[in-house]
Every structure is written in C-alpha cells, then in structure tokens.
Amino acid sequence: MISISFVGDISLNNRYQNLEKQGVRPFAEIEPIFNATDFRVGNLECLCAADGKENKLKKPRLKTNEDALNLLRPLRFNMLSLAHNHIYDACEGGIACTLDKLASLGIMAIGYQSDANGDPYLWRTEVKGMPLAVITAIHKDTNPHLPENVHLNLPFYDTNHIVEAIREAKQEKRFVAIYLHWGGKTEEGFMPDWYEIEDAHRFIDEGADVVIGSHSHSIQPFEQYKGKYIFYSLGNFCFDDVETDGKIYPIGRYRKRKGIMVTLNINENDLHYDINVQRIQNENCIIHPQKNRLKLQWRNAKFQVLKRCKPLWKLDFLWFRKVSPIFIYLAESPDSLGTKLSKFKLNKLLSRFKS
Numbered sequence: 378m379i380s381i382s383f384v385g386d387i388s389l390n391n392r393y394q395n396l397e398k399q400g401v402r403p404f405a406e407i408e409p410i411f412n413a414t415d416f417r418v419g420n421l422e423c424l425c426a427a428d429g430k431e432n433k434l435k436k437p438r439l440k441t442n443e444d445a446l447n448l449l450r451p452l453r454f455n456m457l458s459l460a461h462n463h464i465y466d467a468c469e470g471g472i473a474c475t476l477d478k479l480a481s482l483g484i485m486a487i488g489y490q491s492d493a494n495g496d497p498y499l500w501r502t503e504v505k506g507m508p509l510a511v512i513t514a515i516h517k518d519t520n521p522h523l524p525e526n527v528h529l530n531l532p533f534y535d536t537n538h539i540v541e542a543i544r545e546a547k548q549e550k551r552f553v554a555i556y557l558h559w560g561g562k563t564e565e566g567f568m569p570d571w572y573e574i575e576d577a578h579r580f581i582d583e584g585a586d587v588v589i590g591s592h593s594h595s596i597q598p599f600e601q602y603k604g605k606y607i608f609y610s611l612g613n614f615c616f617d618d619v620e621t622d623g624k625i626y627p628i629g630r631y632r633k634r635k636g637i638m639v640t641l642n643i644n645e646n647d648l649h650y651d652i653n654v655q656r657i658q659n660e661n662c663i664i665h666p667q668k669n670r671l672k673l674q675w676r677n678a679k680f681q682v683l684k685r686c687k688p689l690w691k692l693d694f695l696w697f698r699k700v701s702p703i704f705i706y707l708a709e710s711p712d713s714l715g716t717k718l719s720k721f722k723l724n725k726l727l728s729r730f731k732s
Contacts (some may be wrong), residue, residue, distance in 0.1 A: 540583050560592055
C-alpha cells in the first residue's frame with residue numbers, strides 16, 4: 378500500500394514570519410498525521426519577497442520571507458505547486474528565491490517551468506517504485522493579473538492540454554493526479570463552478586485517477602465518480618490576514634480558517650485506492666486537527682442534488698454571487714456591529730441585482 382497526501386492553499390505570510398523567528402512550530406499537532414504518509418503535495422501561494430519588487434497589478438499580494446519557508450521543513454513536503462494566481466506577486470525575483478529555497482529543503486517545485494520550452498503541465502516522479510504523474514493547471518478566472526510584458530511558462534488551464542497530459546501519463550502506466558487552481562467565480566463559496574464538474578468528470582473519463590482543486594479558500598464538496606474521487610477544493614491549509622499597500626485583507630473568522638487533508642491509500646498492483654479525509658482548523662495561525670465531519674457530509678449531500686439539476690445550481694450560484702456576500706461580511710468581518718450596519722443602504726443592496 379502506498380499513501381499520498383494532498384493539502385490546499387499554503388501562505389506563510391505576516392504572523393507566520395514571526396512564529397518562525399520565535400521557534401514556534403505551527404503544524405506540530407498535524408505533523409504525525411501528515412508524516413505517516415509516503416508522499417506529500419501542497420499548493421504554495423506565498424513566494425519569497427527577495428528584492429522588494431511587487432506586481433502592483435495584483436491585489437491583495439501574497440509574499441513572505443525566505444526564512445518563513447523553514448516552517449515547512451517538519452512537514453517533509455515532496456512537491457509544492459506554484460501554478461496559482463499569486464506566482465508573480467513578488468515578480469521574477471520572488472520566483473527565483475522560492476525555487477532556490479524549495480530546492481534547499483529538498484522539495485520539488487511544480488506548476489512552473491523556468492525553461493521556456495519545458496512542459497509546465499506534466500510532472501513525473503516515483504513513490505516507493507510506483508510511477509506517479511501530477512498534472513497542474515491554473516485557470517485564468519483566478520485572476521493572476523500578469524503584466525502584459527511578462528510571459529511565464531505556466532500551465533494555464535486548457536482542457537485539451539490537460540487531456541493530452543493524462544493520456545501521455547497513462548501510456549507510461551502512471552497513477553495520475555490532477556492538481557488544479559480553478560473556480561475564480563466561486564471563491565469563498567461552498568459549491569464549485571459548473572465547468573469544474575463537467576471538466577473533472579471528463580478528466581476521469583480520460584484516465585485520471587484523482588482530481589484535486591484549490592483556490593476557493595473554502596472547503597467544497599467531494600464525490601466519487603466511476604470509482605475515482607474528485608475534490609473540488611481542499612480549502613486553506615494555513616493562511617494569515619494579508620497586508621497590501623497598507624490595507625488589511627482579513628481571512629475572516631470561519632470559512633477560510635478551515636481545510637481538509639486528503640490521503641490516498643493506493644494498491645500499487647491495480648492502482649485502486651481508498652481515502653482518508655482529515656479536517657483541520659486554523660486558530661491564530663496554529664493548525665489543529667478536527668474530528669467533526671457533519672458539515673462536510675451536509676455539503677456533499679447538497680452538491681449531489683445541485684449537480685443533477687442545472688437550474689437549481691444556477692439559483693444557488695445566483696444566491697452566492699448576489700446575496701451571500703452580505704452574510705459572509707456580517708459573519709466573517711472583524712468590524713464592529715455599528716460599522717457593519719453603517720455600510721448597508723437599501724439602494725446599494727438593490728444595485729447588486731441589477732448587474
């Protein structure tokens with residue numbers, strides 16, 4: 378049996394830099410769970426701010442210092458993806474610094490090719506002798522906001538490219554994991570975008586063994602399709618409030634402080650697998666394991682209804698885009714009640730339904 382674990386979005390920004398200086402281990406409680414597996418994959422959204430340069434087109438911008446990445450050492454990551462909308466937040470210097478630091482930690486950076494002719498989609502390795510392929514992609518709906526004169530060799534989301542990579546990997550008899558950054562229109566939402574459902578099913582049809590998503594910063598449903606699993610978003614693994622141009626972008630009190638760790642237990646003879654889902658909770662930047670899975674079960678049940686009826690899904694999507702931001706703000710924002718109420722005016726609320 379071979380075990381591979383995946384986690385969602387990782388940002389060691391702001392207070393994490395102080396925790397590293399203080400010698401605090403924010404992942405100590407989950408290290409035994411994570412390190413019990415054979416191979417570990419995550420999505421690193423904070424790059425090193427090496428030379429102080431920043432992509433001013435992007436707000437908010439995620440960055441950290443080189444030393445803060447040392448916090449990853451006890452987790453023994455094998456692969457970290459840079460295929461996300463924050464890859465250029467600290468410009469070319471940030472990419473180079475991050476690549477060097479990950480190499481020094483013995484971590485394979487995937488999802489970006491410094492070689493202009495290299496393939497940024499398909500990444501090959503072996504886990505205890507089992508051939509593994511991880512296919513990465515970043516959807517432009519996540520808004521990377523790259524300057525016009527910047528051309529990075531990134532795996533921009535293209536279903537045909539992804540399918541080609543799946544077919545190539547399956548010809549090599551590899552276990553194929555699709556690791557995606559997608560769903561920009563459903564960021565912070567509890568349900569995936571409709572194209573994610575259709576595309577994920579297609580990727581499984583083409584031979585992928587598992588599809589795993591990130592970017593929403595909230596836990597989204599997972600399902601079993603033709604014996605394979607699809608996780609639409611794992612939520613945040615670790616994150617802190619983001620400061621950009623003197624403004625604080627808070628991660629809120631609830632949904633963006635939760636995530637799941639997914640472990641695949643794979644039979645290397647026939648590549649069939651079962652899963653283990655571990656909930657985690659961020660409390661003051663310290664990551665704790667959680668046991669209650671009731672909300673995950675309810676979310677999955679709701680998803681099973683919505684995916685069978687597109688009109689119902691459209692109604693849910695409309696509610697999320699037009700109405701739920703009000704409730705998200707009321708529940709998540711650290712603002713005082715008076716400040717919250719002062720921001721609500723009838724004409725402003727009605728205008729949400731006109732666009």
